[in-house]
Amino acid sequence: MTTTSTPSPTTAELGLTGPLIDGTWRNKTSVGAVDHINPATGHVNGSVLLSGPQEVDDAVAAARAAHPEWRAMSPALRRRILQRIEELMLEHVPDLGRLTTLEIGAPLTLSSALAHLCAGWFGYYAGWADKIEGLTSPSNPVMVPGLGYTVPEPYGVVGIILTWNGPVMSTGMKIAPALAAGNCVVVKSPDLAPFAVARFGEIALEAGLPPGVMHILPGGPEAGDHLVRHPDVDMISFTGGIPTAQKILDAARHTLKPVLLELGGKTASVVFPDADLDAAVAETVRSCMTLAGQGCNLSTRLLVHRDVYDEVVRAAAAAAAAVTVGDPFAQTTTLGPVIGPAARDRILGVIDQAADSGRVVAGGHAVIPSSLPAQVQGGYFVEPTVLADVDPGSEVARHEVFGPVLCVIPFDSEDEAVELANSTPYGLGAVLYTRDVTRVQRLVPRFQAGTVHVNGASGQPASAPFGGYKHSGHGREGGKEGLYEFLQTKNVFIRA
Incomplete structure (x- = not known):
């Protein structure tokens, strides 16, 4: 901290x-x-x-x-x-x-x-x-x-x-x-x-x-x-x-x-075994924790092929634990507070509910460390949180949390990956991680999303159109x- x-x-x-x-x-x-x-x-x-x-x-x-x-x-x-x-x-x-x-x-x-x-x-x-x-x-x-x-x-x-x-x-x-x-x-x-x-x-x-x-x-x-x-x-x-x-x-x-x-959005990062797993995990966790998770196009779901699922869950938990939470004016801080006490309490409630059917492998609590300055102790901080084995049909998997919460879900096939990615009411974004160009050609047209990134996001340049399908506007x-x-x-x- x-x-x-x-x-x-x-x-x-x-x-x-x-x-x-x-x-x-x-x-x-x-x-x-x-x-x-x-x-x-x-x-x-x-x-x-x-x-x-x-x-x-x-x-x-x-x-x-x-x-x-x-x-x-x-x-x-x-x-x-x-x-x-x-x-x-x-x-x-x-x-x-x-x-x-x-x-x-x-x-x-x-x-x-x-x-x-x-x-x-x-x-x-x-x-x-x-x-x-x-x-x-x-x-x-x-x-x-x-x-x-x-x-x-x-x-x-x-x-x-x-x-x-x-x-x-x-x-x-x-x-x-x-x-x-x-x-x-x-x-x-x-x-x-x-x-x-x-x-x-x-x-x-x-x-x-x-x-x-x-x-x-x-x-x-x-x-x-x-x-x-x-x-x-x-x-x-x-x-x-x-x-x-x-x-x-x-x-x-x-x-x-x-x-x-x-x-809103519920962007999925879809990870296949042939992907650069370190990059996929690092970029997804960084995206999910950006602005304390309070963004529409952040990667808040991590869909992972079962062959590498356990490895990716461990890596995601470690990456979340390494996120620096604290004073937003400090140059080393990468995660600040959520917008207010109501948002903090709502996010914690979502985490508690999700824990009944999944596993909290990182975070999950409010952060009020005594080591922080007195004026920061009144802030509204939530730990970067990773939930594993999340039920794809659950509330936390289908709807925006608008907080620093990442859901990790396994899949076994390309068809299941696409079905899971499209299973929410939203259609703002999707991220595909694979080195297989033919897989990219097969899957990109099937994602119901206004933006699809492959092996990393673009940073939303002004020259690129941005918007959503379905309930994303x-x-x-x-x-x-x-x-x-x-x-x-x-x-x-x-x-x-």
């Missing part, structure tokens, strides 16, 4: 985080302020001014007014603004990383890496801003001769609902392509993680983004519901859980607006597909 003292935020650093509407930070809202708790310490970070329906109305009205000018702006100028956002974000990676660690407890090394990665998304979509093109379509010269072509156009005002477990990363995945496509955005930032997104808002304004183009509203479910239902919001992009997504779809039906959903973020989610196509025909 590390013993580096977690620094306390200063008033100047956090202030009173509130809504950014039309370029102005409001110091009073219709809802009022709440305290934000640091999950690593249990102490108050600062106050958050929450937004309500009134703030949503004001932001949407300002975005609607700003949209004609933003849409008409030279694509080259939009490109330069987004490039400048990338440049400033890279300069402020230390700020963004520190704020992310303070608000969600992610290890500082991870928080800084995510901020750096997000900056790259703005650079990537800056490159698309002046390359949005339509197609010509052939006409029938005998019936009606003429010229047909398509014009991709922005929706107008896009409502963006960010997730608390990676808010800065989500700004790149959602805001960057929406702006590059010519939309204005109203962003509901999470009340559990408002500070880094607020800092991003300051960076965007400094980069020259016109004040009415982006608005940031920290808030809870009421603000999100009003944003979805608002008749002047043309599209919604949401990342989060299935229950909230169902509520969003129900609210969106009143205005029939499109909704992009990036939801619909739509894509990243790549050309992610840009065109924020565009609608107009068909034009000019008669000869």
